[in-house]
Amino acid sequence: MNERFKVFVVDLEAAQGRVETIDGRNDVAGGSGLAALLFLRYGRPEQPWDHPEQPIILAIGPLTGHFPLMSKTVCAFVSPYHDQYTESHAGGRLALALFFAGYDALVLLGRAKTLSCLSLGSQHLSLRDAGFMEGMNVAGTGKLIRRMFPKSSGHRSIIRIGPAGEIGSAMACINVDSYRHFGRLGGGAVFGVKNLKGLVVCGDAQRPVPPGKEYAGLFKEVHRQVCSTDMMRKYYHLGTAANLRGLNDIQALPWNNLQKTADPGIEGVTGEIFADRTLLRNGACSGCPVGCIHLGFFRDRFKEDARYLYHQVPYDYEPIFAAGTMLGVTDCFDVLRILEDFERVGLDAMSAGVALAWATEATQRGLLSEKQTIVRLSFGDAGAYQQAAHHLGLGSNEFYRLLGGGTRKAAAEYGGDDFACVLGQEMAGYATGPLFFTAQSLGFRHSHLDTGAYSREQQDPAKDVTTAVDFLLADEPYRALLTSMTACLFARSVYQSEQLVKCLDSVGYRELAASIEPVAERIRALRWQVRIATGFCAEEITIPKRFYDVTTWQGPVDGEYFDRLREAYGRRIMEFALPEAAPL
Template sequence: MLSRVLYVDIGKRSSWVVDKHDIFSKYLGGSGVASKLLLEEARPGIDPFSPEAPIIFSPGYLVGVFPCMVKAVAMFKSPLTKNLGESHAGGHFSSALRFAGYGALVVRGASEYPVAVKIKDDKVRVEMADSLWGLSPLDVERSLRESHYEGMQSVISCGKAGERLVCYSNVIVDRYHHFGRLGLGAVFGSKRLKAISILGTGEIPLESPLAVKEMYEKLNHEVVLSGKMSKYHDLGTSANMLELNELGALPTHNFKDSRFKGAEGISGEVMAESLLRRKISCPGCPIACIHLAGLRTDFAPEHEKGKKEVFSEEVLLPYNYEPMYALGSNLLLSEAKNLLRLIYHCEFLGLDAMMVGNILAWTTEAFEEGRITLDDTLIKPEWGSVEAYLQIINNIVDMKSPFYAKLAQGLLETSKRYGGREYAMIAGNNGMAGYITGYGSIVGALVGARHSHLSNSGYSIDQKTMNQPLSHEQISDFLIEQEDWLYALYSLGACYFCRGVYTKEAVCEALKTVGTEKTKEELMKMGKEIFHNLYKFKVREGFELAEQEPPKRVYQVQTPHGMLKAEEVKAIIKLYIKKREGEGLRLKPEEKALKELLR
C-alpha cells in the first residue's frame, strides 16, 4: 500500500515525505485520502488564494493495476465557490505519481516569481519558470516533456486564465485531459505555480500476480468486449447531443429550450464523420474516450497566391459532450467548426469550457435584457456569433472592464451586482451540466459535494424512468446510494465511465487480489464517510444545503418529466437533508445551529 505523502512548499522551495499509513489504510487513495488531507491541511475560513491554501493530489488505489483505473483527484479551496474544490483528471498524472512512489502530493506556499515543480522519483525541485509564464498549457507540455525517458511522465499546467486568477480556470493535464472544474488553475496562478512535471520510474509491486492477472483478464473482457463501454469508444459522450435532443433534455439558448434545431450540425455523428482525427486513452484504459478533432485554420494566403485552401495548419483538440452543449446548443451555435474554435480558445487559455458556456449564455441574455450595456461588454454578444464570443473570452481573461472583472469571479458574484440570477445557470455556483432531464439532475447538482453531474449521476435516474413519476424517496435514496458508492470508486481511481463494469462484487474481488479485503458494506461505509468528510469541510466553510436552490429558469423549460416545480425540488432536498442527518451528518453551519438552539 502506498502511504507516502510528498509535501512541496514552493515558497520555501523545500520538500519532504511523511508516511500516513493510517489515512491510507482507512481510505485507500484518491478522493478518500484527499478528503482527509484537505481537512488536515486547510484551516477553517482559509482564503483560496492565500499562500497557505493547500492543493492536494491523490491517485486512486488501483491505478495501473486494473483497466480504467486511471484517475487522480485534486482537492483545494475553490475560488469559484469559496468552498470545496474537487476535480478529477485522467491522463498520465495518476500513474506518474504512483510510479514515483507517492500516494499523495500536497503543494503549499506561494512564490514571488513563476515556478515549476519538477519531480523525478525522489528528486524534487522547485525551479524558476518565468519563461513558461503566459504560455498556453499546450506549449508547456511540449516544453517540459522529456525527449526520452523510461517510466511515466506527466506535465500539468495552468494557462493564462489561471495566471490572471479567473475563478473557473482549469489545470490541463498532458494536453488533452483536465482538472477541469472549480478553478484549480486560479489557485495555481495565485501561487505563481505554472506547472508540475512528474516522472515516475518505479513499479507497482503485486503480492499475488497470478490472481491479479486472472482478474485483469476478466475485467478487460468486460471493458473491451462486453459492449458496456463501447459508447465511450465509438462516438464518445458526444453521442448525447442527438440522444438528449431527441429526448428534449438538451439545454439550449441558456436553458430556455430543451431541443435545438441545429443539434445535427454539432452532433457526435458529424464530428466523427468529418473532423475526428485520433482517439487517445489514459494509460491503463483500453477505451480511448478522448476524441480529438482537427481544427484547420488557413494562414499566409499570400504565399499560396490566393489558393488558401491548400495551405492550412491543423491543431488537434479534445471534444466531448459537455463543452459541446455548453458552447454549442446553449449558445445556439450550430456549426461544428465554430464550436471547435470556441473549445480550442478555452483550451489555449486554460478555462473550464462548461462554465465559460454558462457565462457566455448569461452575458448574451443579460445584454438583450439591458442589464449590461456595450460600456460593460465592449462588444455586442449575439447568440451563435463565434467572433463575439471569442472576443468576450479574451476580455474576461484580460479583465477589460469592471464588468469583466466581476465575470471572472463567476455568475453568482456577477448576478449579485447586475441581477439576472434567475437565468445564471449555476448550482452551488458551479456551471450546470448539459442535462435538463428532470428532478434527479437538478437536485443531484445541488446536493452533490462538488456540484457536478458526475457526483451522483442524478440525470441517469431521470433517463431511466421516462414517463414514470418518481417519489421523493426514490430520488433521494438514489442520489445518496450513488454518491456514496461513487466516492468508494473514486478512491480506487475509477473513471466514471467504467461504473457499469466495476460492480460492487467486481470491486471486492479486484481488491482481494491486491491483498485488501473489504466487503461491499465496508466499501459503502467508506464511500459514505468520504462524503461526510467532504460535507464537514463544506459546512465548516459556510455551505448550507437547505438554502440551495436552482436558478428559476429550470422551472420554465419543458423537460422529459414535464415542467419542474420549485416546491418539489425543495421537498426532495428537505427529505435528502433529513436522510443525511439521520446518518449523523451535520448540515447546518455551527454558528447558525447554535443561534437557533439559544433562541
C-alpha cells in the same frame, strides 16, 4: 501490501519536500477519501481559498497502476468559486506518473517566490523560475515545460495553467497532459495563487507486479470485459457526444441559455456529425485500453499562401453543449474553434460557455452593452464567442473579471440572476428536470457525476420525494468509493462491488476488500464533514428562476415538487456533519 499511505509534501516557498507515511488505508481507501483525510491534516478550514498555507492535494487510489481504467487523479482544494473544499478529477498520465514515482498523494503548501514550474519524482525535486511564461497560453506553456524538463519523457505527466489561472479566475482549469483537465471550480486559480505555472511528475521508479496467479487471471478477465464486451463500446465509438441527439429528442438539451430544450439546429452538432466531419483520432489515458478521448480537427488557411494549419481539439458531450447548443452555435467546426480558445487561456469549458450564454441573454435584454462585453454577443455568432473567450480568460475589463468569478456574481452587479444557469456552479448539459437540478445544485462537487440523477430521471419520472432522495443518497457512497479507487466513472458497470472486492484482494488489500461498504459510507461522510467545515450549508444554496420556468421532456417543471425535493435532500446532506457519521 503496505496499508499506509506514502505522501510527498512540498513547501513551495522553501522549494523543499519531505515524504510522510500516514495511516488510514483501511478507513478511506485513497483518492477522494485520502484527499479529505489529508485536508484534515494540512488544510486551514478557517482560512480563505487563497491563504498561502491552504493545500492543493493530488491523490490516487489502491488499484491505480494495477487494473484498466483506474486512471483518474483526484485534485482537492478550497475553491475560489465558493471558498469551500471541493474536488476535481482528471485522467491523462498523472495517476500512473504518481504511482510509478512511488506516491499515493502529493500535497503542495505555501507559495513560490516567483512564477515557477515544479518537477518531482521518486528521487528528485526541482523548482525553477518561470517568470518568462507569465501570461503564456496553455499550449505554449506545455512546449516550454517539455524543454525545461526533458528527462523521463514518456514516463511523465505535465500539468499547467493558462492566463486565467494567473489572474485568479474561479473558472480557471488545470490542463493535464494536453487533452484532460481538472476543470471545475477553479483549480487553475489555486495553482496561480501559489505562483505555480506548471508541474511535472516523473514516474521514474519501478513497482513490482502483484505476485501469484490470482492477480494475473483477474486482470485478464477485467481487460476482457472492458475490450471484448459491449460495456465500454459507446465510449470508444461516438463517445458521450452520442447523447446530444437523444437529449434533444426528449427535450432535455439546453439551448440558448436554457431558453429552450430542443432545436432543429441539432443536426449540425450531433455525435455522428462530429465523428463524420471532424474526428481525427482517438486517444486514451494511461492505463486505459478504451480510448474515449475524441480529437477533432479544424483548419485555418495561412494568409500568405494556400497551405492550411490543422488544429487538434478534444471534444465530448459537455464541451459541445457548453460551446455549442448553450450558445446557439450549430456548426461543428465552430464549436471546436470556441473550445480551442477556452483551452488556450485555460478556462473550464462548461463554466465559460454557460457564463457567456448568460451574458448573451443579458445583452439581448439590455442589461449589458459592448461597454462591458467589448464584442457584441448574440446567439450563434461563433466569432464573437471566440473573442469573448479571450477576454474572459484574460480578465480584459471589470465585467469579465467579475464574470470569471461566477455568473451569479456578475448577475448581482448587472441584473439577470433569474436567468443565470447556475446549479452550485454553471450547469452541466442535462435539462432532465428537478431531480437532476437538485442533485447538481446540492451535490458534493456540484457535478453531474455526483449521482446518476440525470439518467434516473429519464427512467422514472414519478414525483415521489422520498423515493427520489433515497435514490440520491443510496447512489452517492458507491460513486465516492469509485473515486477513492480513482476509477474512471465510465467503468462503473465493470467495477461493481463484487469486482472491486476481488481486485483489492488480488493486490493484497484484503482488510479493505472485506469492508468496502462501511468504507464507502465513511468516505461519503468524511467528505461532507470537510466540506461543511469550510462553510457549506444546504439552506444557503438557491436556484435561479430559469430552472423553474423551463419545459423539459416531462412538461413544465413542478415548482412545488422541486422545492420539497431540494429541502429534503439538503436536510439529509447536513446530517453528514454529525461527528459520529465517520469515525476514524
